[in-house]
Amino acid sequence: MDITQVIREFVVTEYLPDTPPDELEVDYDLFRNGVINSLDLLRLISWLKDHFGIPVDELDIVPENFRTVAAIRDFVDSALPAPAERTLK
Amino acid sequence: MYEWSEEHRELRAEFAHWYETLGEGHLEADRDSGLPPRAWERVRASGLLRLPFHAEWGGRGLDLLSTMYVLEGLGEGCRDGGLCFSICTQIVSAGIPLQRFGSAELKARHLPGICDGGTITAHAITDPNGGSDVLGMGMTAKPDGDDWILDGDKVFVTNGPVADLIVVYALTDASLGPFGLTAFLVERGTEGVLAGADVPKMGLRTSPLGELSLRGCRVPAANVLGRPGMGFAVLDHVMRWEILCSFIVQVGAMQHRLDRCVEHATRRRQFGRPIGSFQMIADQIVDMKIGVETSRRWLYDAAEGFVRGRDVTTDIAIAKVLASEANVKSALSAVQIFGGRGYLTETGLEKDLRDAVGGTIYSGTSEMQRIRIARMLGLKESQT
Numbered sequence: 001m002d003i004t005q006v007i008r009e010f011v012v013t014e015y016l017p018d019t020p021p022d023e024l025e026v027d028y029d030l031f032r033n034g035v036i037n038s039l040d041l042l043r044l045i046s047w048l049k050d051h052f053g054i055p056v057d058e059l060d061i062v063p064e065n066f067r068t069v070a071a072i073r074d075f076v077d078s079a080l081p082a083p084a085e086r087t088l089k
Numbered sequence: 090m091y092e093w094s095e096e097h098r099e100l101r102a103e104f105a106h107w108y109e110t111l112g113e114g115h116l117e118a119d120r121d122s123g124l125p126p127r128a129w130e131r132v133r134a135s136g137l138l139r140l141p142f143h144a145e146w147g148g149r150g151l152d153l154l155s156t157m158y159v160l161e162g163l164g165e166g167c168r169d170g171g172l173c174f175s176i177c178t179q180i181v182s183a184g185i186p187l188q189r190f191g192s193a194e195l196k197a198r199h200l201p202g203i204c205d206g207g208t209i210t211a212h213a214i215t216d217p218n219g220g221s222d223v224l225g226m227g228m229t230a231k232p233d234g235d236d237w238i239l240d241g242d243k244v245f246v247t248n249g250p251v252a253d254l255i256v257v258y259a260l261t262d263a264s265l266g267p268f269g270l271t272a273f274l275v276e277r278g279t280e281g282v283l284a285g286a287d288v289p290k291m292g293l294r295t296s297p298l299g300e301l302s303l304r305g306c307r308v309p310a311a312n313v314l315g316r317p318g319m320g321f322a323v324l325d326h327v328m329r330w331e332i333l334c335s336f337i338v339q340v341g342a343m344q345h346r347l348d349r350c351v352e353h354a355t356r357r358r359q360f361g362r363p364i365g366s367f368q369m370i371a372d373q374i375v376d377m378k379i380g381v382e383t384s385r386r387w388l389y390d391a392a393e394g395f396v397r398g399r400d401v402t403t404d405i406a407i408a409k410v411l412a413s414e415a416n417v418k419s420a421l422s423a424v425q426i427f428g429g430r431g432y433l434t435e436t437g438l439e440k441d442l443r444d445a446v447g448g449t450i451y452s453g454t455s456e457m458q459r460i461r462i463a464r465m466l467g468l469k470e471s472q473t
Contacts (some may be wrong), residue, residue, distance in 0.1 A: 014467070014469070015459040017469075020207070030266075031171075031264070031265045031266040031268060031269075032264050032265070034266065036266055036267065037266055037267060038266070038267040038321055039460070039461065040267075040464070041321070041466070042325070042402050042461070042465065043268075043464055043465055043467070045402075046400040046402055046403075046465060049399075049400045050400065053399045055400070057191075058189065058190075058322045058323075058325070058326045058382075059315070059322075061319065061321070061322035061323075061325075062268070062316065062319060063111045063265060063268040063318050063319065066268075087431070
């Protein structure tokens with residue numbers, strides 16, 4: 001499963017349980033639409049650290065990294081090592 | 090368990106003679122309330138305020154764990170819980186976020202005064218109508234040219250009545266959810282800033298606590314910590330430091346209380362034998378020991394994970410609940426073990442109990458910490 005789909009499924013499962021994963025557009029604004037509150041954000045960051053094994057520094061916690069599924073994917077992409085070295089859980 | 094080096098022990102010993110001095114007259118200070126006269130001068134002279142700040146601003150450059158180790162000694166040696174609380178607030182409220190998120194200019198301007206204690210600091214988080222839900226706050230900030238205009242009120246501001254520099258968290262865009270919050274550095278003399286008087290409270294009476302009102306308060310955009318919208322990340326970082334530092338102080342206090350109870354239970358005799366030989370007294374003391382050890386380990390372990398970049402959201406919440414609740418239980422047991430004398434003000438144990446109760450409330454209530462843990466486990470909000 002590609003990274004976008006993994007993230008989309010997590011977001012849907014955690015925060016939008018009534019939405020089929022494929023209906024969540026990758027550019028859907030998760031903040032303006034009230035999908036993610038502050039406790040949700042903590043869990044999302046924790047999941048990103050655990051699942052992708054990437055360090056999330058406080059300085060990375062800016063809206064452009066978390067606003068949409070696409071933004072989260074880009075953030076993960078930029079933090080991950082080259083694809084050949086990836087070990088996804 | 091974390092192993093402390095000889096260097097660490099020497100460092101702690103270096104401050105040892107200050108601890109008792111800082112707590113002198115603590116019973117009278119508690120009765121009188123407010124920051125004890127001359128106490129802050131002694132705090133400044135001790136150098137404790139410099140611990141975690143870089144040398145270029147006059148700090149000691151210690152890492153988090155070493156800072157905590159010295160602060161644990163403070164809790165063990167200084168009987169003035171309120172003063173210890175104000176010291177922790179001074180270290181974490183503005184200095185820590187400034188060092189981590191502030192611009193070079195802001196650091197150069199304020200950190201030397203924070204290290205030296207000539208600048209007293211506070212942070213204003215809680216809304217009069219809110220509490221743990223920081224995004225429900227009424228303090229707003231609106232951009233105006235190169236400035237921001239802050240409007241609103243804050244309550245429960247530790248050091249607020251005497252602070253020169255306050256980090257104020259304000260809502261800058263409610264529609265951005267967790268990114269709607271921004272942290273501003275506000276100087277006391279700024280027009281529109283009004284700090285209220287010390288509010289009477291149950292415990293920690295030597296740590297001044299007040300309200301803060303901002304009316305059309307103009308703050309330069311350069312005073313934003315991090316960037317607009319990063320207030321949540323700043324607050325989360327500060328809260329981790331606050332919990333680790335202020336509760337390791339309490340672990341020190343619990344250790345002191347445990348030693349005192351062991352000594353009392355060994356010396357005090359009833360029915361021809363030491364009261365410590367009665368199982369019911371021994372059980373209470375054993376639980377005090379378990380509380381100290383568990384809290385200490387969780388706090389240092391969470392701190393080590395935090396420094397290593399591990400996700401410690403749950404660990405910090407667990408450590409906070411454990412330490413704060415163990416402290417209340419330990420203080421209550423000490424009053425019970427000392428019996429009638431424990432109930433007297435002169436023993437200082439009833440003050441310990443009053444001080445301890447605050448710990449289950451500030452820095453996120455036990456209830457809020459449990460909600461955090463539940464959410465981190467994936468237990469969701471009700472959808473109805």
